[in-house]
Amino acid sequence: MAVITRWPGHDVTLPTGHLVHVRHAHPESESSAPPAVLIHGLGGASTNWTFLMRELQGELDLWAPDLPGFGDSPPSGEHTVGAYVSDVIAYLETFDQPVHLVGNSMGGLICVLVASSRPDLVRTLTLLSPAMPQYRLPWAAQATAVMAMPRLGEVILTRVNGNPTVEKMRRIVPMLYAEPDALDPDEFTFAVSERLRWIQQPYSNEVLLSALRSLVLQYLSPQRRSAWWAVRKVLCPTMVLISDRDALVGAWAAKRWRRAAPGARVVTVERCGHVAMMEYPETVADLMRGFLHNVSET
Numbered sequence: 001m002a003v004i005t006r007w008p009g010h011d012v013t014l015p016t017g018h019l020v021h022v023r024h025a026h027p028e029s030e031s032s033a034p035p036a037v038l039i040h041g042l043g044g045a046s047t048n049w050t051f052l053m054r055e056l057q058g059e060l061d062l063w064a065p066d067l068p069g070f071g072d073s074p075p076s077g078e079h080t081v082g083a084y085v086s087d088v089i090a091y092l093e094t095f096d097q098p099v100h101l102v103g104n105s106m107g108g109l110i111c112v113l114v115a116s117s118r119p120d121l122v123r124t125l126t127l128l129s130p131a132m133p134q135y136r137l138p139w140a141a142q143a144t145a146v147m148a149m150p151r152l153g154e155v156i157l158t159r160v161n162g163n164p165t166v167e168k169m170r171r172i173v174p175m176l177y178a179e180p181d182a183l184d185p186d187e188f189t190f191a192v193s194e195r196l197r198w199i200q201q202p203y204s205n206e207v208l209l210s211a212l213r214s215l216v217l218q219y220l221s222p223q224r225r226s227a228w229w230a231v232r233k234v235l236c237p238t239m240v241l242i243s244d245r246d247a248l249v250g251a252w253a254a255k256r257w258r259r260a261a262p263g264a265r266v267v268t269v270e271r272c273g274h275v276a277m278m279e280y281p282e283t284v285a286d287l288m289r290g291f292l293h294n295v296s297e298t
Helices: 046-056 081-092 106-117 139-146 152-161 166-170 185-199 204-219 227-231 253-260 281-297
Strands: 009-013 019-025 035-039 061-065 099-104 122-128 238-243 265-269
Touching (some): 019 046, 019 081, 035 046, 035 081, 035 106, 046 281, 081 204, 099 106, 106 204, 122 281, 139 152, 152 204, 166 185, 227 253, 238 253, 238 281
Parallel strands (some): 035 099, 122 238, 238 265
Antiparallel strands (some): 009 019
């Protein structure tokens, strides 16, 4: 069995006062590779990007922070979409140039809000199954939304995550992957073990529920406060990857994106679930290469 290791990381204290752990895939040589920052989704971590970082290591200067309370970042007490937007902005301000910003799921929503409010910090925007407000929810999104209900979420998570085991973690796999049996066994084992490692933290349920409830409020925002309204203010080149078998963000989201952002490149990834960068890292890397190459030529 191959041993998959985490990219090296270090702690950064942001001007917001929050501490984040950041993983870095160095270019193979000292070069002028442009920086790319990768933002994970709800319940995820910087290690969600391990395989994509492997694919792109020699081409981009890759940085993946754990949002406060997730991965190896300690909780901050402010686990909301708005607080995370402030944290990401504060982190991007540490770079001496705009970055290629990449986000998955809730991380995609955060990236939209960052790019719309601080266009000076973002060179390009790549979104993988961004968790944008929608009225039609796939089955997994409906099940997740139920956990946002007061007290019920605490009961559900106590039952699901109490005494966490590898077998329990595998039960959520259909929510994330389209074809888990086709995954590289070592990569799949790594992903499950990383999720289990975080679930065992004493604060994981509290952080997850706080972030989830904040995400649900984004879905209920009035039109002029909606994330879709923010999309209109995104000025940088944008690519959106929508998976055709995503149980959390339906494939129909591609149509909404084409209407909301006619200048964006919207791509449907076939036979793929919610975490394309984990299920098909090579495909995502190829799509990013093509997108960034086209941007560099314009």
